[in-house]
Amino acid sequence: MPENKAVVYRGMGHVEVENVGYPAFEIKDGPGVNPDNVGRQLPHGVILKVIATNICGSDQHMVRGRTTAPEGLTLGHEITGEVIETGPDVEFIKTGDLVSVPFNIACGRCRNCKEGKTGVCMNVNPERAGSAYGYVDMGGWVGGQAEYVMVPYADWNLLKFPDRDQAMEKIRDLAMLADIFPTGFHGCVTAGVGPGSTVYVAGAGPVGLAAATSAFLLGAAVVMVADLQKDRLDQARSFGCETIDVTQGDPRAQIEQILGEPEVDAAVDAVGFEARGHGDDAQTERPATVLNTIMDVTRAGGALGIPGLYVTGDPGASDDAAKEGSLSIRLGLGWAKSLSFTTGQCPVMRYNRQLMMAILHDRVQIAKNVNATVIPLDQAPQGYTEFDQGAARKYVLDPHGMIK
Structure with a gap:
């Protein structure tokens, strides 16, 4: 043997x-x-x-x-x-x-x-x-x-x-x-991506890039990928994505520069629980940042795909609540905008x-x-x-x- x-x-x-x-x-x-x-x-x-x-x-x-x-x-x-x-x-x-x-x-x-x-x-x-x-x-x-x-x-x-x-x-x-390909695809499908969609993907790691690839496969008109790593943003740009550098601040202004308006039809969280902040906080862990951002930049009545990993046990979290997976998300904003959320492992x-x-x-x-x-x-x-x-x-x- x-x-x-x-x-x-x-x-x-x-x-x-x-x-x-x-x-x-x-x-x-x-x-x-x-x-x-x-x-x-x-x-x-x-x-x-x-x-x-x-x-x-x-x-x-x-x-x-x-x-x-x-x-x-x-x-x-x-x-x-x-x-x-x-x-x-x-x-x-x-x-x-x-x-x-x-x-x-x-x-x-x-x-x-x-x-x-x-x-x-x-x-x-x-x-x-x-x-x-x-x-x-x-x-x-x-x-x-x-x-x-x-x-x-x-x-x-x-x-x-x-x-x-x-x-x-x-x-x-x-x-x-x-x-990663089904996971990125699942994020886009559950976010309602279709022909002509404008899409915001948080994270230019492999799942984020797979989500961006999936968005194009589903017929998206514009796919914007956000990250704080230059090399990863370059990789997203190599196959037609617009890119958003979150070290420069809130993504809304950059989205508006690209689209002419600050909101998208669909958003995907491909980052998860080790998210960093934006702008001056880009090197500081802010685990709820991405969830709150995708609610903010998605139009009323839109949908959010959340294939990024969130856990119930994180011994390295920055506060006691986050150690149990409790994050300060703006659920009221999501409710007010009638946003749909889909979380969990992709059914491959x-x-x-x-x-x-x-x-x-x-x-x-x-x-x-x-x-x-x-x-x-x-x-x-x-x-x-x-x-x-x-x-x-x-x-x-x-x-x-x-x-x-």
Whole structure:
């Protein structure tokens, strides 16, 4: 049985590539594993040889010590791979299939799954609704920044690529289907983006850039991306976005310069709970800034998509309320403007097949737009460091050297 090297969280600001053991069709005890999940049998699962596995901003929150993630947690929830072993209950997925793995783990049997709410499956996490690979408080399913990983409920969860050779040619793009492309798309869909829309995207990290890409795919007329990092704004500008530098102050004035009016049809929060302020406060953490800004700059009757991560436990927060996820948001403003809000994890399976088709038929270049950068698995610690410093890149780990 081969070794299985993986990226392991070893404390604030520290990850290591270690041998974590080869995956099995059973949940074993370990860091972050819910006790009620220990011993759970998984005959409906498969073992994947990981082709691509990405570093996500959500991983970075954990590595910064901004969650309750335990030391020793195997990280990684953005997985693309080749099926090399199937459990006895797997019927339709076959050995040799190339597949995308939604970061949500879903059973396909509960009420929420049957309603398409796969981000809040009721059966895979004994603690609360929703589960993910290598993620804090998500049931303890082993992460996929690794050489090999086990995926449960394979017939339900896995998106099979129709042609292996074509998939490998476009693997950098297809690797974005596990999380950031559907997540950005979900942010835009729930914000009501459509043909002719004017759109404000807060954050030019990978999810923000994926949201901007999605807005264009949905027919937006103008897409404005806001950030405080020059390199990230340059990356947004490279594929047609207007950019807003929040270090220069309140975005309303810059929006008005671009549109001739200070409000947009739709807004997306792709930042989340580690948001900074604007203008003189641009280097100070102000966790409610983005939420309040998108309410302010969205027209009355508009909608807000909020795929940016917010947590119920943040030991590094600036005040006691924020440590429990309580923020000073201007709900009265949102109410007065009759704004619609959509929060929570993206239900990846709602979108990933359609977005796969857009990639395979050259309707979108998501890897180019997010500046996908492939590195070997053993360079993951360096990738985490550079990403934490604001690199305008989406790091893709290549555990087996299979990506051109």
